[in-house]
Amino acid sequence: GEDVEQSLFLSVREGDSSVINCTYTDSSSTYLYWYKQEPGAGLQLLTYIFSNMDMKQDQRLTVLLNKKDKHLSLRIADTQTGDSAIYFCAERDTGRRALTFGSGTRLQVQP
Amino acid sequence: EAQVTQNPRYLITVTGKKLTVTCSQNMNHEYMSWYRQDPGLGLRQIYYSMNVEVTDKGDVPEGYKVSRKEKRNFPLILESPSPNQTSLYFCASSTTSGSYNEQFFGPGTRLTVL
Numbered sequence: 058g059e060d061v062e063q064s065l066f067l068s069v070r071e072g073d074s075s076v077i078n079c080t081y082t083d084s085s086s087t088y089l090y091w092y093k094q095e096p097g098a099g100l101q102l103l104t105y106i107f108s109n110m111d112m113k114q115d116q117r118l119t120v121l122l123n124k125k126d127k128h129l130s131l132r133i134a135d136t137q138t139g140d141s142a143i144y145f146c147a148e149r150d151t152g153r154r155a156l157t158f159g160s161g162t163r164l165q166v167q168p
Numbered sequence: 169e170a171q172v173t174q175n176p177r178y179l180i181t182v183t184g185k186k187l188t189v190t191c192s193q194n195m196n197h198e199y200m201s202w203y204r205q206d207p208g209l210g211l212r213q214i215y216y217s218m219n220v221e222v223t224d225k226g227d228v229p230e231g232y233k234v235s236r237k238e239k240r241n242f243p244l245i246l247e248s249p250s251p252n253q254t255s256l257y258f259c260a261s262s263t264t265s266g267s268y269n270e271q272f273f274g275p276g277t278r279l280t281v282l
Binding site (some may be wrong): 065150155 | 172201203208209210212213216226227232259260268269270272273274275276
């Protein structure tokens with residue numbers, strides 16, 4: 058079945074860039090997503106990328122997709138304390154529309 | 169305001185006592201889904217529904233039931249809860265038309281089964 062893997066923890070200083078990495082196994086994934094979960098809250102879609110794209114930029118967020126290596130990354134420029142959260146990478150099963158999530162990367166931003 | 173609501177937000181119960189977690193969305197979405205979130209495992213799909221009266225199993229359906237009698241509601245039923253069902257549960261919904269089909273998540277229900 059599909060598998061999505063992420064590192065569990067990342068700590069950066071305020072103002073630095075953060076890079077969160079993800080690997081996935083399902084080569085038929087058409088969309089890949091990044092969700093953000095703040096403490097005590099549900100998941101919120103941050104951004105997504107279509108599988109025929111290599112890069113997508115949205116303000117401070119840059120998503121890079123290496124389809125050959127099945128590697129997805131999220132770069133957050135000028136990281137702020139408000140970016141502290143858990144970030145989930147996910148791919149979508151086109152059949153049942155389920156999202157397969159990674160275990161989440163906890164981003165800690167130090168002032 | 170477009171949203172997915174879940175009730176209750178927190179629940180502590182005992183083994184074997186039937187419970188229902190409600191989920192409702194006001195976006196006229198066809199697709200609804202339940203996930204559970206456990207530390208180190210991310211979110212795993214329990215059941216999903218493509219439309220009214222159409223439900224199907226996800227990755228971890230054992231011990232759960234669902235129903236979809238109305239488009240807006242998708243309750244999750246635990247007929248005989250056990251401690252291994254202690255978890256954080258999320259309901260989600262999305263449209264089935266269009267492209268990237270963002271899934272909108274509820275705020276979560278934290279369930280503890282003693």
